[in-house]
Amino acid sequence: MKFPLSWLKTHLETEASLEEILACLNTIGLEVEGVEDKARALASFRIARVVEATQHPNADRLRALTVDAGDGKLLSVVCGAPNARTGLVGVLAMPGDTIPATGTVLKVGEIRGVKSEGMMCSARELGLGEDHSGIIDLPADAPIGASYAAWAGMDDPVIEISVTPNRGDALSVHGVARDLAAAGLGRLKPLVSPSIAPAYPSPLTWRIEDPRACHYVLGRAVRGVTNGPSPKWLQDWLSAIGQRPISALVDVTNLFTYGLGRPLHVFDVAKVKGGTLTMRMAQDGESLLALNGKTYALTPEDGIIADESGPEALGGIIGGEPTGCDEGTTECFIECAIFDPVRIALSGRRHDVRTDARARFERGVDQALPALALELATQTILQLCGGEASTVAEAGTPPAWQRNATLRFERLASYGGDAAVLPAEAVGILERLGFTVVSQDAAQVTVAVPSWRNDIIAAGELTQAPELPADRAAKAAEGCAAIEPECDLIEEVLRIRGLNTIPPVSLPVASAVPPAALTPRQSRAVLARRTLAARGMLDCVSYGFMEGRTAALFGETPESLRVENPIAADLDQMRPTPVASLLLAASRNAARGYPDVALSELGAAYRPGMQLQVAAGVRVGHTPRHWAEASRAVDAMDAKGDVLAVLAALGVPMAGVQVTTDAPGFYHPGRAGVVRQGPKTVLATFGEIHPKVRAALDIAGPAVGFEVFLDAIPDPKRRKRGAPDLPAFQPVRRDFAFLVDATVPAETLRRAALGADRTLITEAAIFDRYAGDKLPEGKVSLAVQVTLQPRDATLTDAAIEAVAEKVVAAVTKASGAVLRA
């Protein structure tokens, strides 16, 4: 919403400065978006006369001017403009002035030996257009020494505010003036109804066929009008707010739309077919050629204004071209109606038509204004276009907008904390906003809500959660009904009074040492992220949606997870795993010359009806080159290492964790695993990325990835740890090498060895794996270190030998392995 200050001052009597007005607007919820104040930038530029212009003694293209700036002193100015001549009246910049177009500050100078104490400006230098063909050439009678901006009528700053969706009443200069007056910045000038004597019966009548289309409408014709251009003041106002002046009649409707927030429409009576304008719902197949030149295919949900030949306006949104007024109009018919906000909002959205009328009707217009607005509009048209007015045509019933609200002063105090608002102050604010006191005592005040405040005790049902128990829902609804009007009033009082007047109070805490902000599960997620970062991975945040085709490489892409209105074709499918996003990122990094990356993300994997929290990561390329460690390709064991590190950090008992090979299809089938706890719970997957997936994503180097499903990890148990096992005797370690089928998992051997003697053996670990020409085909050699922990006495050789035999027997039994000689 934009308005020039001069327009505001026709509604507000005020001594306040522009700065005070802006500050106040910001405070009371009418946020200032910007101020266009040409006069401010040009404040010091004065009108000056060239007393004498002579050729510059040392430059062919320059002239030496003697300039009278009106203060009695003559200035020497060097000027290069071709039109600089004796007697020219122009605009002078003095030393210290900032030239708007260039931002440079003017200084006294000397140009080729001639002193220059100022500058005669071109229009472009002042930021007033593109004209740089010469200096500004003003009429000879322009007042020498006066401010140029003031003389040119540019000292009318244009204020732009953003109006929140609840404040239909503030989409008008009058409404803004009212709020400012309420906040103490002046006095609102009341609207006075003129008395207009009808000269003839209205040539058109209204018929409301369907009240859904319109509840209430007034109209009046004016005949004998001359629809020329509107006067300069109106054109200037409209131009200032970005509206193109069209003709007097159309400009008057805009004057009321912006001035009073009261959209009007004018029909050309000669173009209306039949003597009746009908408010009805449109029929399928009907269309409207609107004033914006577009044709709208109407639906039975659209309320329209129709004559005999069909729709002539989308009611409350936009008028039609065929019956619009133009320069040939001699008789117009002013429409002033009340439309249903919801219907306007839905129709406007359906046809994607944004007009100033729609913006006001969908927020709600002043319910009591139509009669007064029609009188005022008639008067303005008579003044600007001449002619005589008809009787008023009316249909429907005026809306019932009257309602009361009660404010308890104690409740008001409870919002403001320490800053208790005095009852008199609160009532004063409400009265200045147009509320009228119905009754008042020491505890409360009951006021009547003004007709323009549709947001106070707004219509609108509760939409309570369906799962609420009936009694709880009813009690809450009753509480809301009782309290909502009061809340509306409290908001008004505090808004106008200024929220900055309320002293801040630190939130009291129940105890000085607060409980943990995170649940154990939430802490776990944070810890997973840190663990991966500490393993050299960079934590990423990536979009949760991606191209459907890419997503399909990583799992199911159900229709239910496809975005219906994607912003781009490659962001239309909710991702099945963050691994997909990270591989895309790795590919982008490789394209930038960084093929070796380790990226992780704590993010969602989407499934129909649910989302999983996943700690995911990818490692692509090779390990760093280093003098002590050779660089190598990343492999599935790196991903497994990341998985186990996260699980260990999150307190998963690692002894119970198993790895199976049934990994998802985006991994290499022979080099990927699933980490399980028990047969059902999948904690994680890891592995080398399938070569086909790599190829599809343009990743040249080796790539591995993993996903840890944080939701699958059981809640940590709060168990006290038992006493540590601290035997008095030294452990004994023995190595065994086995020849075994390459298909046997090493873990089978390790577990068999570990389980061979449950009292003595405390650890078993594979420390060597060899496969090669020296072994029979299909066989590998696996070496296990077994730790024996004596508890009662040092072990004898015989005892050790006995355990060794048990180990070999157990391993052979479990895996078919043979001890290597």
Added chain:
Amino acid sequence: MSDTNDLAALRDSTAQQLAAAADLRAWDAVRVAVLGKSGSLTGLLKGLGAIAPEARKERGASLNRLKGELEGLVEARRTALEEAALDARLAAERLDVTLSPRPFPPSGAEAGGIHPISRTMEEITAIFGAMGFAVAEGPDIESDWLNFGALNIPEHHPARQDHDTFYLPAGADGRRPVLRTHTSPVQARTMLGQEPPIRIIAPGRTWRADHDATHSPMFHQVEGLVIDRGITLGHLKGCLIDFLRAFFDIRDLPVRFRASYFPFTEPSMEVDIGWSRKTGELGKGSDWLEILGSGMVHPKVLANCGIDPREWQGFAFGMGIERITMLKHGMPDLRPFYESDLRWLRHWASDPLSPPSLAEGV
């Protein structure tokens, strides 16, 4: 001579030979024998010139058809053999995934780091945690009711237009789920899930169909909700001032509250912090920068979630995590947050071993 018999025979024999070709070398031999320069089909095509003109047209058409057919067969076999070769290679490349991983990661802690958004969320948690807030969560895909209806934003509400909502296909109930446009649905989830008093923050991902230099279709917000007895606007202001001064580490950071409107709060206010537009320095200069929205919880929102507004009162706020992160660190551009550019991440990442702690200073 039968025109068609020899062609059918060639097709059948080629198909048999292709089927018999067990590897790409054998396949290539078949291909050359049929389609190569001196292949059998090529020979037949060359022979066309010797045929009587009246028969040539028909014969030529048959041969071209056969050529297309044979090329198709050859290509299909090649694809099949390549797939089989890849499968065989992958099967042969089996790794024993039960082996234990190396005891150290392939890159050290110094190479890794925490994303600035993650970091900010942890800082927010630390500061609000000290004020007794717990962290609450909700899913990215929400019902229309939780995202809008519960929050007093009915279907026709003008505020809906500002939300640029992403929709997913309608479920069994005929209603389209949305990608949540703000973290405010967590307010409703929390009120439905627990009795007041409530004191939560809800950091998380949010989505809007808007993409330009200053908007990302996915971004992050943190919601705050306090429901208790005797909660005032003074508490709202105190809480937010305490947070902003701690977060930006500026003890005298100017904070301004302006009346505004949100459907789910009343009164509503926008919160500005002082800064210098010229230098970008926070807490200096005389300009104001809008940083978050807040207000007293609207009675309709309380009632929608089964809380009696006569008994309970509270406040809510929401702020953009990217915005406060960019302001705190002087980061100029929003877009790189989601691009996972190694160079950007290394520059802005924070040390995982130094998480935010009030004891050490956030």
